[in-house]
Amino acid sequence: MLIQPGDKNCIRQRFRGFLPVVVDVETAGFDPEKNALIEVAAVTIGMTPEGEVYPNVAVQANVLPFKGAQLDKSALKFIGVEDPTHPFRFALSEKEALKKCFDPIFRELKATGCTRAILVGHNAFFDLGFIRAAADRQKVKSPFHKFSTLDTVSLAGLAYGQTVLAKATRAAGLDWDDSQAHSAAYDTDKTAELFCRIVNDMPWLNQTAQ
Template identity: 55%
Template sequence: MPEADAMPQLMAARFRGFLPVVVDVETGGFNPRTDALLEIAAVLVELRPDGLFVPGETWRYHVKPFEGANMEPASLEVNGIDPHHPLRPALPEHDALQRIFREVRTAVREHDCTRAILVGHNAFFDLQFLNAAVERCGIKRNPFHPFSSFDTATLGGIAYGQTVLSRIVDAAGLTWDSSSAHSAAYDAHITAEVFCAIVNQFRGIYEDTKKGHRP
């Protein structure tokens, strides 16, 4: 079992210097250039002393639609967000992103990694919205890789023969809560559980490869 002070080095080595951070966004549509970013959540992935990966700390923020943002009624019906509700504790995009980025940069340093890499279900969607918001806000220090990602839809297809998140959760022996789905915090956390379950399945193959053994 690795010593606690060796865990950062092991995390950095496992993903070639990248720190996996699970991200989910809820939006006002499918176009990252024109449609509002309404919620964002990020979940760290942690490495336990027994060598297993588990979901770590979560950050979640409601986001104010940027000026002129489009919001499709069909999308709002799916995610259940009322962007103009008077009690909705939303932050401007810039503030929400900077709060998450600050925590992610700290985690990258603590794990001796060089950069964060976004993990998502259909990750290209989340990464596109994240990058578009970063560009709108003029943020210069984005800790995430600009185009690489880990996609649990792809990984689920490989590991379980399923690409729909709820079906992957079921195949992995996890619990799916349909009433909580389409909340950024819930979707990010359950995606983190899926990602960790899949990575943990490949632990033996990874360790054999590091030793120079072919599976």
């Protein structure tokens, strides 16, 4: 199938029918089955008629711990959330938060003709693990491929020789603010910028998509 840069939906061809969606989660630990999901953010990736990708639709939600969730105090301290149930967080239930993030992704899938979303993340297996566990727990349909991901750790390591998000972002010539790091929304935005920079700096694949 020949990639046609003038096609407004060419992103479905560029990524083998998948829609890249950058995701970052902040959690109360490392076990997706036991530890609470605290924040989730997602940014869909769009493509211009000329074939350049860009951060498109962004969505974020603070999340209330699910019933029986384990909360690791050191993990909460690391992400700067003392009390996940504090009313000023305006947090949603896990099910509501997932639906808030998934709905715009499903709309983008329909608009682009892509078959599934593919999760883009920095250490993407971690984010996908928590998304899958939460979706299974809440019986919410996920737009994401069950195991395939695009990981900016690997991509940035190849492109810039850096695997830490802050260092890779700076190596790509992008701004980074340490004071905003470790919030899902900020890390997702910067990961999306990094992913787009790497993809756009690659030679345009104007051969054939197998």
